[in-house]
Amino acid sequence: MIRSGRTLTHDQQHSCDLVIVGTGAGGGMLMAEAARAGLRVMALEEGHHLQARDFNQREREMIELLFQEAGARATEDGSVTVLGGRGLGGSTLHNTNLCKRAPAVVLEHWAEALGLDGWRPAALGPDFAAVEEQLHVSTIEPERVNANNQVLLRGMQALGWRGGLLQHNRRGCAASGFCELGCTFDAKENVVKVLVPEALAHGAEVWCECRVERVLLEQGRAVGVVARALGEDDRGPTLTVRARAVALAGSAIGSAALALRSGLPDPHDLVGKNLHLHPGAAVAGRFDVPIEGWMGIPQSVECTEWIDYLPGSPRRIWIVPAFAHPIGFAAMLPGFGAAHMRQLRHYRQVAVLVAMLHDESAGRVTVDRSGRAKIRYRLGDADARALGDGIAACARLLLAGGAREVWSPYGAKQPIRTDREAQALARAVRPLAPPLTAAHPMGTLPMAVDPRRGVSDGEGRWHGVPGLYVADGSLFPTSLGGPPQISIYTVGRRVARTVAGDLSR
Ligand SMILES: Cc1cc2nc3c(=O)[nH]c(=O)nc-3n(C[C@H](O)[C@H](O)[C@H](O)COP(=O)(O)OP(=O)(O)OC[C@H]3O[C@@H](n4cnc5c(N)ncnc54)[C@H](O)[C@@H]3O)c2cc1C
Ligand code: SF4
Numbered sequence: 001m002i003r004s005g006r007t008l009t010h011d012q013q014h015s016c017d018l019v020i021v022g023t024g025a026g027g028g029m030l031m032a033e034a035a036r037a038g039l040r041v042m043a044l045e046e047g048h049h050l051q052a053r054d055f056n057q058r059e060r061e062m063i064e065l066l067f068q069e070a071g072a073r074a075t076e077d078g079s080v081t082v083l084g085g086r087g088l089g090g091s092t093l094h095n096t097n098l099c100k101r102a103p104a105v106v107l108e109h110w111a112e113a114l115g116l117d118g119w120r121p122a123a124l125g126p127d128f129a130a131v132e133e134q135l136h137v138s139t140i141e142p143e144r145v146n147a148n149n150q151v152l153l154r155g156m157q158a159l160g161w162r163g164g165l166l167q168h169n170r171r172g173c174a175a176s177g178f179c180e181l182g183c184t185f186d187a188k189e190n191v192v193k194v195l196v197p198e199a200l201a202h203g204a205e206v207w208c209e210c211r212v213e214r215v216l217l218e219q220g221r222a223v224g225v226v227a228r229a230l231g232e233d234d235r236g237p238t239l240t241v242r243a244r245a246v247a248l249a250g251s252a253i254g255s256a257a258l259a260l261r262s263g264l265p266d267p268h269d270l271v272g273k274n275l276h277l278h279p280g281a282a283v284a285g286r287f288d289v290p291i292e293g294w295m296g297i298p299q300s301v302e303c304t305e306w307i308d309y310l311p312g313s314p315r316r317i318w319i320v321p322a323f324a325h326p327i328g329f330a331a332m333l334p335g336f337g338a339a340h341m342r343q344l345r346h347y348r349q350v351a352v353l354v355a356m357l358h359d360e361s362a363g364r365v366t367v368d369r370s371g372r373a374k375i376r377y378r379l380g381d382a383d384a385r386a387l388g389d390g391i392a393a394c395a396r397l398l399l400a401g402g403a404r405e406v407w408s409p410y411g412a413k414q415p416i417r418t419d420r421e422a423q424a425l426a427r428a429v430r431p432l433a434p435p436l437t438a439a440h441p442m443g444t445l446p447m448a449v450d451p452r453r454g455v456s457d458g459e460g461r462w463h464g465v466p467g468l469y470v471a472d473g474s475l476f477p478t479s480l481g482g483p484p485q486i487s488i489y490t491v492g493r494r495v496a497r498t499v500a501g502d503l504s505r
Pocket of ligand 2: 170173175182183184187188296297298
């Protein structure tokens with residue numbers, strides 16, 4: 001059953017085996033798998049229950065509805081916009097559906113450095129495969145590559161760089177191009193479409209419009225949560241859920257904030273630190289012919305020439321197309337006033353690529369007095385250099401793909417018309433130079449076998465607090481360097497197994 005906090009007229013208390021905070025990739029999968037394993041599951045979600053008919057493709061309305069802080073969440077210094085979802089399904093409601101397993105090099109590093117042997121690629125393989133089957137993951141057909149993505153393909157071919165087609169979890173896709181505003185055609189094989197029905201069929205109960213304010217601890221054990229029903233004024237009745245197990249799945253920002261608000265045990269001062277974001281910089285190219293990048297599947301091709309995933313490597317950039325609807329596009333373009341307007345008039349003829357950083361810089365989530373999450377993040381020198389290389393690589397790809405000129409938010413020389421000028425962009429990024437955008441927060445409650453190095457163990461159990469689990473992207477000890485949803489869904493699946501096993505003892 002899906003219920004709404006808005007229907008609560010007075011404080012209520014419920015009980016179950018497992019209460020889950022947040023219903024994104026991690027929480028959604030945990031909910032379905034734990035219910036299937038026979039546990040009585042309740043999931044609490046602060047956002048709304050939205051369905052295909054609610055997505056009206058209007059940018060201003062949908063961003064406000066679907067994103068945390070109405071899409072305006074950013075680091076304290078404003079240098080990085082941090083996008084995250086809000087609603088039943090979390091960020092899977094409006095993500096761009098790319099599916100890629102965590103790179104083997106990254107997983108091997110976790111095993112070697114942190115003792116996470118259960119995360120070696122061979123050990124994870126069956127879980128990855130099961131998740132991919134459940135979410136109907138397939139390779140995007142070449143004929144569905146839109147003009148923006150074709151530019152990247154042409155650029156890679158001309159420069160002889162590595163890359164190719166991506167995989168996605170869509171079925172019945174009308175190629176409308178509105179993925180980040182929610183899918184009117186219900187083509188996303190995501191939490192709401194696949195996992196919520198599964199969970200409900202096995203008796204799970206979902207409460208939307210309920211924000212969990214704190215986790216309840218008794219004698220050192222997690223025993224439930226207290227949530228606030230979100231109505232007109234956010235001061236609604238409380239919903240207390242007593243449970244044998246509590247799982248945090250509110251994303252790397254939301255889970256860390258909840259842990260801090262609740263004062264969860266943190267003897268080694270780790271909670272909220274180690275925030276990785278995959279910050280990305282967009283670079284635009286103007287063509288003589290129409291691109292109309294807003295039409296079609298937004299991202300279907302990747303360039304992997306500039307990433308090798310090795311710790312400490314200078315090559316840590318993943319490149320994908322990233323077209324935006326008009327408001328996002330205007331925000332992404334450099335310049336002001338009349339010059340800005342002149343660029344906007346070329347909307348139809350522009351292709352956009354983004355250089356996304358496999359970041360080694362670590363930020364921090366804290367909370368203010370009201371318990372609201374605050375994000376601190378500063379690019380280190382090595383990351384700024386890597387990002388500079390990525391921006392230059394995007395500019396080169398656009399020119400090699402046929403762009404007449406390139407507009408970059410970095411570098412004094414604009415527009416860029418030659419490969420030589422494009423290469424010079426590599427030196428244009430300084431730490432803190434805005435604007436960067438991030439959509440993959442992770443790492444704030446990292447796992448490690450040794451409690452001095454990680455908040456949770458390799459199976460998502462909070463070290464030293466029986467009954468408490470983490471089941472979202474917070475668990476990753478480093479950045480992944482690519483789209484994280486498949487790995488986070490896999491976290492949900494593994495934590496479900498752990499909780500079911502622990503509760504059966
Ligand atoms: C625009 C965009 C595009 C993306 N595209 C891709 C892509 O193509 N491929 C890919 O792999 N990844 C993509 N991602 C990232 C991916 O969707 C996320 O990494 C993933 O969904 C994160 O899963 P999660 O479980 O950690 O958290 P989320 O999916 O963010 O879910 C967390 C949920 O918890 C809720 N919550 C938080 N705190 C509380 C609380 N206290 N009480 C109740 N509820 C709470 C939130 O409202 C939210 O619904 C994209 C992300 C964005 C923003
Ligand atoms: S491109 Fe496909 S998945 Fe994206 S919104 Fe359109 S129909 Fe839905």
